Amino acid sequence: MAHALDFDDTLDEAALHTGVAVIPAVLAAAEASGTANGEQLIESIVCGTEILGRLGMGVLNSPGDWGWVYTSALGSIGAAAAVAKLLGGDEDVIWNAMGIAYSESAGNCQTSTEGTLAKRLQPGLAAGSGVRAAELAMAGLTGPREFVNGKYGLASLYFRGEYDSSRAVRTLGSEWLIDRLAFKPYPCCRAIHGALDLVLEAVNAGKLRPETLRSMRIGGSAGVHKDLGLPLEQKRRPASLVDCQFSTPWLVALVTVLGRGLKVQDMGPFHEADPEVTRVVDLVSTYSDPRIGVLEGAQKAVLSFETLDGETYETMTNAFYGSPEDPMSDATLIAKFDDCASMAETPLRPEAAAAVRNSIMKLEDIQGATAIREILAPLRRG
Amino acid sequence: MAHALDFDDTLDEAALHTGVAVIPAVLAAAEASGTANGEQLIESIVCGTEILGRLGMGVLNSPGDWGWVYTSALGSIGAAAAVAKLLGGDEDVIWNAMGIAYSESAGNCQTSTEGTLAKRLQPGLAAGSGVRAAELAMAGLTGPREFVNGKYGLASLYFRGEYDSSRAVRTLGSEWLIDRLAFKPYPCCRAIHGALDLVLEAVNAGKLRPETLRSMRIGGSAGVHKDLGLPLEQKRRPASLVDCQFSTPWLVALVTVLGRGLKVQDMGPFHEADPEVTRVVDLVSTYSDPRIGVLEGAQKAVLSFETLDGETYETMTNAFYGSPEDPMSDATLIAKFDDCASMAETPLRPEAAAAVRNSIMKLEDIQGATAIREILAPLRRG
Numbered sequence: 001m002a003h004a005l006d007f008d009d010t011l012d013e014a015a016l017h018t019g020v021a022v023i024p025a026v027l028a029a030a031e032a033s034g035t036a037n038g039e040q041l042i043e044s045i046v047c048g049t050e051i052l053g054r055l056g057m058g059v060l061n062s063p064g065d066w067g068w069v070y071t072s073a074l075g076s077i078g079a080a081a082a083v084a085k086l087l088g089g090d091e092d093v094i095w096n097a098m099g100i101a102y103s104e105s106a107g108n109c110q111t112s113t114e115g116t117l118a119k120r121l122q123p124g125l126a127a128g129s130g131v132r133a134a135e136l137a138m139a140g141l142t143g144p145r146e147f148v149n150g151k152y153g154l155a156s157l158y159f160r161g162e163y164d165s166s167r168a169v170r171t172l173g174s175e176w177l178i179d180r181l182a183f184k185p186y187p188c189c190r191a192i193h194g195a196l197d198l199v200l201e202a203v204n205a206g207k208l209r210p211e212t213l214r215s216m217r218i219g220g221s222a223g224v225h226k227d228l229g230l231p232l233e234q235k236r237r238p239a240s241l242v243d244c245q246f247s248t249p250w251l252v253a254l255v256t257v258l259g260r261g262l263k264v265q266d267m268g269p270f271h272e273a274d275p276e277v278t279r280v281v282d283l284v285s286t287y288s289d290p291r292i293g294v295l296e297g298a299q300k301a302v303l304s305f306e307t308l309d310g311e312t313y314e315t316m317t318n319a320f321y322g323s324p325e326d327p328m329s330d331a332t333l334i335a336k337f338d339d340c341a342s343m344a345e346t347p348l349r350p351e352a353a354a355a356v357r358n359s360i361m362k363l364e365d366i367q368g369a370t371a372i373r374e375i376l377a378p379l380r381r382g
Numbered sequence: 383m384a385h386a387l388d389f390d391d392t393l394d395e396a397a398l399h400t401g402v403a404v405i406p407a408v409l410a411a412a413e414a415s416g417t418a419n420g421e422q423l424i425e426s427i428v429c430g431t432e433i434l435g436r437l438g439m440g441v442l443n444s445p446g447d448w449g450w451v452y453t454s455a456l457g458s459i460g461a462a463a464a465v466a467k468l469l470g471g472d473e474d475v476i477w478n479a480m481g482i483a484y485s486e487s488a489g490n491c492q493t494s495t496e497g498t499l500a501k502r503l504q505p506g507l508a509a510g511s512g513v514r515a516a517e518l519a520m521a522g523l524t525g526p527r528e529f530v531n532g533k534y535g536l537a538s539l540y541f542r543g544e545y546d547s548s549r550a551v552r553t554l555g556s557e558w559l560i561d562r563l564a565f566k567p568y569p570c571c572r573a574i575h576g577a578l579d580l581v582l583e584a585v586n587a588g589k590l591r592p593e594t595l596r597s598m599r600i601g602g603s604a605g606v607h608k609d610l611g612l613p614l615e616q617k618r619r620p621a622s623l624v625d626c627q628f629s630t631p632w633l634v635a636l637v638t639v640l641g642r643g644l645k646v647q648d649m650g651p652f653h654e655a656d657p658e659v660t661r662v663v664d665l666v667s668t669y670s671d672p673r674i675g676v677l678e679g680a681q682k683a684v685l686s687f688e689t690l691d692g693e694t695y696e697t698m699t700n701a702f703y704g705s706p707e708d709p710m711s712d713a714t715l716i717a718k719f720d721d722c723a724s725m726a727e728t729p730l731r732p733e734a735a736a737a738v739r740n741s742i743m744k745l746e747d748i749q750g751a752t753a754i755r756e757i758l759a760p761l762r763r764g
Contacts (some may be wrong), residue, residue, distance in 0.1 A: 009506045067534030072485075099493070103454075103500040104507045106488040110534035111481070114526040118485040121523065141503065144496040152449030152492040160542070 003071075003123045005264055005339065006245045007187040010182060010297040011049075012323055014056030014070065015063055015191075017123065018181065021075025022048035022082050025127040029083040029134065030372045036086055038366035044086040046178050047129075051098070052078025053177035055148070058168035059159055062223025062294050063109055068158060072107020072122040075319020077147070080137070087138050099143020101133035105154065108211065109227065115243040182298075182323040183333060186262040188245040191224045193320045194301030195248060196262070199255045202313065210257050210280050212307045218248050219289030219302030219316075229286025236281045237270045242270060252279035264343055291316070299323070352378040385453075385505045387646055388627045389569040389722065393431075393562060394680040394705055396438030397445055397453065397573075399505065400563065402458025404430035404464050407509040411465040411516065412754045419466055420748035426468040428560050433480070434460025435559035437530070440550035441541055443547075444605025444676050445491055450540060454504040459529070461512020469520050473476045481525020483515035487536065491609065497625040527589050564680075564705040566717060568644040570627040573606045575702045576683030577630060577730070578644070581637045584685065584695065587665020592662050594689045600630050601671030601684030601698075611668025618663045626651060635663035646725055648680070673698070734760040 002008055002020045009019045030036035036044070055074040062144045063069060080101035085093040107126060111119040139145065147153050148165060155163035185198060195218045202208035220229065228248040229235055235247040244250055244267050255262060257277045270278065292300045304314040319325035328336075334357065341353035350354075355378035359366070366374055384390055384402045385696060386749065391401045406425045412418035418426070437456040446461035466476040489508060493501040529535050530547060537545035539593060568578060577600045584590035602611070610630045611617055617629040626632055626649050639659045648702065652660065674682045686696040701707035710718075723735035730738075737760035741748070748756055 003439060096498075097499060099496075100500045100503065103490060103493050103504050104486065104488040104511075105490075106486040108487075108534050108539055110526040110529060110532045110539075111485050113533055114481075114528065115528050116481060116524040118482045118525040121482065121518070122485050129486075133715065136503070141500065143500040144498050146491040146496065147492060150492045151495055151703040157449040157490055157492075248686050278646075319471040 004120045005340070006120075006189060007184055007264070007336075009181045009183050010190040010298065011053045011056065012178070012182050012190065012320065013293070013295070014053050014059070015298055016056045016070035016072075016074065017207025018049045018052050018075075018078065018177070020072055020123040021052060021079050021126045021130065024124065025079035025130040026082050026086055027375075028127070029086050029131050030340045031376070033087060034372075035369050036371060037368055038363040038371040040086060041371055042364055044082045046176060047348070048078045049178045049181075050172075050176065051081040053180070054168040055154075057170075058143070058155070058163050058165050060162040060164055060167075060295070061159065062221060062227075062297050064223030064303065065162075065294070066158075067109040067161070069107035069111075069121035069122055073105045073158060074154075075107070075123055075126035076101040076105055076129035076133065079127050080133040081130075083131050083134035084137055087134060089134065089138055093134075093137045095145050096141065097130075097134040097137035099145055099147050100136055100141060101130055101143070101202040102147035102154065103143060104129050104133075105158065112242055112246050115240040115246075117242070119242050128198070148172070167312045180324055182320065183328050185322050185332075185336075186251075186326060187264050187267060188251055188262065189228060190320070191220065191297045192228060192248050192251050192370050193301065193322065194299070194317045195220070195252055195303060196255050197317050197321050198301060198303035198315055199252055200261060203256065203259050204304075207313055208256060208305060210276060212309070213256070213283055214306045214308050214310075216252065216256075216284045216303070216305040218252055218284065218286045219292065219304070220248070220286065221292045221294055221297035221300070222288040223294060224248075224292075224297040225286050225288040232308065233284060235286075236284070240269055241267055248286050249284040249382070252284050253277050256280055260307060263339070267344060269282045348379070386502045387569045387722070388502075388571060388624075389566055389646070389718075391563045391565050392434045392572040392680065393438065393559060394572065394702065395562070395677070396435050396441070397680055398434070398438045398452035398456065400431045400434050400453075400457075400460065400559070400654055402505040403434060403453055403461050403508045403512065403622050406506065407461035407512040408464050408468055408702055409754065409757075410509070411468050411513050412653070413758070415469060416754075417751050417752050418753060419750055420745040420753040422468060423753055426464045428558060429466025429467045430460040431560045431563075432558065433463040435562070436550040437536075440530070440537070440545050442544040442546055442549075442677070443541065444603060444609075444679050446605035446609035446738065447676070448540075449491045449543070449545075451491060451493075451504055453619070454508040455487045455540060456536075457505055457508035457752070458483040458487055458488070458511035458515065461509050462515040463512075463591075465513050466519055469516060471516065471654035473700035475516075475519045477527050478525045479512075479516040479519035481527055481529050482518055482523060482531035483512055483525070484536065486515075487527060487540065494624055494628050497620070497622040497628075499624070501624050552677065562706055564702065565710050565718070566711060567704050567714075567718075569646050569649060570644065571610060571631055572702070573602065573679045574610060574630050574633050575704065576681070576699045577602070577634055578637050579687060579699050579703050580685035580697055581634055582643060582684060583697070584687075585638065585641050589695055590638060590687060591660055594660060594691070595662065595687045596639070596690050596692075598634065598638075598666045598685070598687040600634055600666065600668045601628070601674065602668065603674040603676055603679035603682070604670040605676055606630075606679040607668050607670040608676075614667060614708075617668075618666070620652055623649055630668050631663050631666040632659075634666050635659050638662055667755050729762070
């Protein structure tokens, strides 16, 4: 469920989400084993984030190039490492857990291309795979060690040789990837956030108004253009919530008309939209901007538009709002948490949401095996 | 567990195993739902075999080319179709089940390259994935339909365009793939069986004797040579049971010395072997024979050898023993079943094994929801 709104953290330089694969796996294993204190939870999550993020940093192409969802295809390996560490596995067990998880690495972009719910399921399957792999490794099952660079490792099998392990380990020991995570202000694909930042900036500066717009173009990396901008006519008429979350023209038009950032409740499909949005979306097109490298899809975006009276405008961003370079404040993050909690299927009462949030904020102080109980108890009481 | 001895059925023209992915999924779902009679079980297994086998027949390369294990990577889709049919899903549900299963299609040759136990786990993961996908589809979750030829379908993502859907459907409606299954006489990789047939033929004809052998060469397809013959020194010294099952030099030497077909108890690793086998294995090498196409690795093999007194010998086979063209008799299959049953972790008493076998042989006659109970009850009583 953590991935259902596409609102989870990302590691922009690896084009993947770490939390949605690692954290549910760690929570599930900690709850089942009943042994983890706060520090162990943090250690395991940091470990899984490090493994998953670094595996992703080795990839030299973008998800749109072949069609892997890195969060899922690599997420099972990160989750397996995290859970094996949590369960007290030694080095051999952690290696085996990762190798076993590699034996079911999967997750493809076809699920979002067709706007199916399986898109949201994939990271959850990776988390489950990680838990199972770690439990099997703890029970003595062996997995391959050369799951990255072996004859049939992921570098050759999944990434057709476009993989560089030295990129993966470059900052190992000097930088924790958990400090490099970005948090999303808007519930849609991270690679669209830069375009939305630029649109909001132009709206706030009074330069961009829907009623005076003649045309608008959004530049992205080749992969982002291919995946989130094409086919253009289909992207302009998203048929489902998943389609909306992965359509650059749609989201850019929506923000232009609303004149503010997006919330979960804004993201309806085409046929539920304001007629003004459906008018503006036909003015928006996308292109592949040669200034943006294949791995920079979640770091760089270009906006250009022309008004009815012939004025033109072009601007580029190099730091998406929510990234470590332009972070959301703690207060904004907490507001996002509370907003999401209020929209749960069974809405959380404000005091229950506050209790969960407070447990998480002081996680390192929770000693003994009570951390999971403290986090989850308010959820169970509703 | 059904894949643990690498002794399960194969569809030679697709280089995969269907039963190990489809049958456990159907049995598990039938047991959990408690509704299937014998005819429904058969229908579902036939359906899953058809889907999985035909998906595999579309592939234009061999597992050794990229490194996918087709049994696992395509098996989840076949198992999903079988279970969705068993659970009474309509056409939409069966499509969704297959699309959801595609979202976790996986299984790689690195697990066997390193001789790990994860090799044996992979088809079981595919079976489990199929059950889960079908249950999620029954609950309304959607998956992609274009999981074969879509932008990120398996033809492009998994097989890099080396996929021809027309091959998959060529005999659809005129031939049931379940009639095309091969059964293995020996517990090792199917692609080695042809070489073993030829060795046995030469031994039985009195031409091949270990004490007069100077050198032996085994020809196979490029993929079979790469995967089961190389690296040669490593293949001559298999370190685990999985290594033995995937080493052409080792198995050929073993059969040459034993002078008979292989049984489960013959397959020990290098350091447990007869010194005569370890002597003969160093006389065996493998090569890629240009007469054998990339998709014929489980249909064609060549044996050539030279004796100490300079005689040479070469022969080729086009029909492996156990294939539809050279089938094992029912009596031989029953003997194989009884042999395996006697070697279970908790060995099955002969009368219990006979009761299971008799239920399976009259499966179409078992009416009502008792089929699974009749098959499994004797197992539970030991």
